[in-house]
Amino acid sequence: MTSEARATRVRIAPSPTGALHLGTARTALYNYLYARKNGGAFIFRLEDTDNERSNEKYTEDIIEGLKWLGITWDEGPDIGGPYPPYRQTEKIDHYESMANKLLASGFAYLCYATPDELASMKEEQKAKNESIRYDNRYRNLSQDEKEKFEKEGRIPSIRFRIEEPQKIKWHDAIKGQIEVSSSDLGGDMIIVKSNGVATYNFAVVIDDIDMQMSLVLRGEDHIHNTAKQLLIFEALGETPPHYGHTALMFDTEKRKLSKRRHGESVHIAKYREDGYMPEALVNYLAQMSWTPENGKEIFTLEEACQWFDIKKVSKSPAVFDIDKLNWFNAHYIRSLPIETVVERAMPYLADFDLSSYSQDSIKDMIELLRESLVKLADIKDSAAFFFGDTVPVEQEVKDSVLTAAEAKTVLEALRANISKIPFTDPKGAKAVVDELGKELGLKGKNLYWPVRVALSGKTQGPDLGSIICILGEKRVACRLEAALGLCKTT
Numbered sequence: 001m002t003s004e005a006r007a008t009r010v011r012i013a014p015s016p017t018g019a020l021h022l023g024t025a026r027t028a029l030y031n032y033l034y035a036r037k038n039g040g041a042f043i044f045r046l047e048d049t050d051n052e053r054s055n056e057k058y059t060e061d062i063i064e065g066l067k068w069l070g071i072t073w074d075e076g077p078d079i080g081g082p083y084p085p086y087r088q089t090e091k092i093d094h095y096e097s098m099a100n101k102l103l104a105s106g107f108a109y110l111c112y113a114t115p116d117e118l119a120s121m122k123e124e125q126k127a128k129n130e131s132i133r134y135d136n137r138y139r140n141l142s143q144d145e146k147e148k149f150e151k152e153g154r155i156p157s158i159r160f161r162i163e164e165p166q167k168i169k170w171h172d173a174i175k176g177q178i179e180v181s182s183s184d185l186g187g188d189m190i191i192v193k194s195n196g197v198a199t200y201n202f203a204v205v206i207d208d209i210d211m212q213m214s215l216v217l218r219g220e221d222h223i224h225n226t227a228k229q230l231l232i233f234e235a236l237g238e239t240p241p242h243y244g245h246t247a248l249m250f251d252t253e254k255r256k257l258s259k260r261r262h263g264e265s266v267h268i269a270k271y272r273e274d275g276y277m278p279e280a281l282v283n284y285l286a287q288m289s290w291t292p293e294n295g296k297e298i299f300t301l302e303e304a305c306q307w308f309d310i311k312k313v314s315k316s317p318a319v320f321d322i323d324k325l326n327w328f329n330a331h332y333i334r335s336l337p338i339e340t341v342v343e344r345a346m347p348y349l350a351d352f353d354l355s356s357y358s359q360d361s362i363k364d365m366i367e368l369l370r371e372s373l374v375k376l377a378d379i380k381d382s383a384a385f386f387f388g389d390t391v392p393v394e395q396e397v398k399d400s401v402l403t404a405a406e407a408k409t410v411l412e413a414l415r416a417n418i419s420k421i422p423f424t425d426p427k428g429a430k431a432v433v434d435e436l437g438k439e440l441g442l443k444g445k446n447l448y449w450p451v452r453v454a455l456s457g458k459t460q461g462p463d464l465g466s467i468i469c470i471l472g473e474k475r476v477a478c479r480l481e482a483a484l485g486l487c488k489t490t
Contacts, residue, residue: 008040
């Protein structure tokens, strides 16, 4: 069956050797969009043969992170499917069987090079300023030579023959025609290590055959891997899937995003913890290298599924700009249903005594504060002034606002007229303050700043009438009294 005739089947195949990376999430997203747009299947599988670095906690992080973004799959290790298993560690014997076929057909051979020998060869190449590659020294061993090495206790790996010179060519779904020279592939490659574990480039080919992949969509750092894999497909007599390679992700200084350079900020979990909206992250990751034909910048995951066009994915490097992501996130915090924002914001308010407010008041509080939030984690600081009978006031603010003669006058007047404030009507509450200003001949900062400082500890903030109503009569009275005490002592 040709790849053209295959049903649409794409996959994401992360290695659980680290937390979910932004780049992996974007690759998963594009595969998901492609599958949904074309009525196909999106498969999740684990490339977990790196025994030293693989960890189940990373598997959980990857699965949870993708699902948090709204990316779900049709087949995978957690839900099964028609082509199990979906973990490479459960297919070791199968890989060995397929490697034996290549041995029998002469496309692969037993290599008896020792780790020390390979390390020495590498150092010699470095000293001569040569490219690091295997020199194919054990490609054509006689049977006597093999027996000699085995008597020495050498355990062979299996290497795949990469003939040179030759050109490996394919039409890439994103980059167009690509050509790689076999001389740039580092010599004959190991497909099964001496411990019996299949290497990435071999196992992934077998998996893609077994699971009938129609398109492999991944980062352009895999281009040389694709060339190697195409040679294995050919040796096995199998038709390969199509390939598409997306541009890598860089920061605004044109440096590749990496854990070493950027720390936890390359991981999806970091954004989840900081209170980013999954809708914002999906929207931003989707448009980093692709723009819908209608030119829209704000769109839902469902809309992206309808509009996605792989032909419109850019070949240029993708730039991850945290300021742009923050713009998206602030938009979604303001525009998502308030019930959704309240539910997601509650964990960030856990340090406060929420029992002192009704559910409606907490909802009003979050709705008021979300207008100025960039990420939900910020709400902890933004909401702090709502809790307690008094609020801290910085000395500079005391000196500049509460020592002014009119401050005491404003606060005493508001305290005396507190019974006139309609605490269920923010506009009406603000109107009471405005009316007092007219009576006292005060306006602007001379009127509002003393009230704001008394109630929130700051001169700037959200709507004053809303603050008054959310705090309620008892808290407002206590805070006015406390602020008047500061007026007397400053």
